Amino acid sequence: MPPVVYSVCATLPGEELARAYIAWLTAGHPSHVDQVVAGGASEGTAWREVGVDGPPRVMARYVFPSREAFDRYVRDVAPVLRAEGMAKFGSQTGVFMERSVSEGIE
Numbered sequence: 001m002p003p004v005v006y007s008v009c010a011t012l013p014g015e016e017l018a019r020a021y022i023a024w025l026t027a028g029h030p031s032h033v034d035q036v037v038a039g040g041a042s043e044g045t046a047w048r049e050v051g052v053d054g055p056p057r058v059m060a061r062y063v064f065p066s067r068e069a070f071d072r073y074v075r076d077v078a079p080v081l082r083a084e085g086m087a088k089f090g091s092q093t094g095v096f097m098e099r100s101v102s103e104g105i106e
Contacts, residue, residue, distance in 0.1 A: 002104030004070040006041070009059040013094035018056035021089055022046065025060055032081065036062050039077030040069045067103065 012018040025032045025046045033044040041062040049057035064070040089095045 001066040001068070002106050003042075004064040004067055004104075005102045006062045006064060006070060006073075007059055007100045007102075009057060009098045009100075010089065011096040011098075012056045012058065012089075015056060017089070017093060017095065018048075018058060021058055021095070022048065024085075024088060025058070032085070033060060033062075035081055036060075036073070036077070039081070040064055040073040070101070 010021055012021055030038065033046060037044045042065050044060065044062045047059045047061060049059070064073065085097075089097075
């Protein structure tokens with residue numbers, strides 16, 4: 001069974017909100033990334049896009065060991081984490097989120 005990569009890319013309206021978003025993703029015990037890993041991902045990392053014009057973009061990338069593990073995360077864990085993220089960084093703040101799911105090629 002191939003692994004699944006789940007990515008969430010946030011386009012943020014300014015640097016101040018970008019710093020707050022990065023802190024939410026990576027700081028705290030547990031951080032948002034830590035909570036996704038605890039929810040079934042085998043790893044989670046945060047990335048900031050560099051060398052481009054335009055608003056700040058930050059991506060969180062998670063690897064799940066299987067489609068079943070990812071589906072379980074989406075069903076059991078993601079609703080609470082997404083609600084928290086939307087309350088803090090939803091469209092009302094000018095943040096635009098894009099999600100993608102990719103499966104490994106065997």
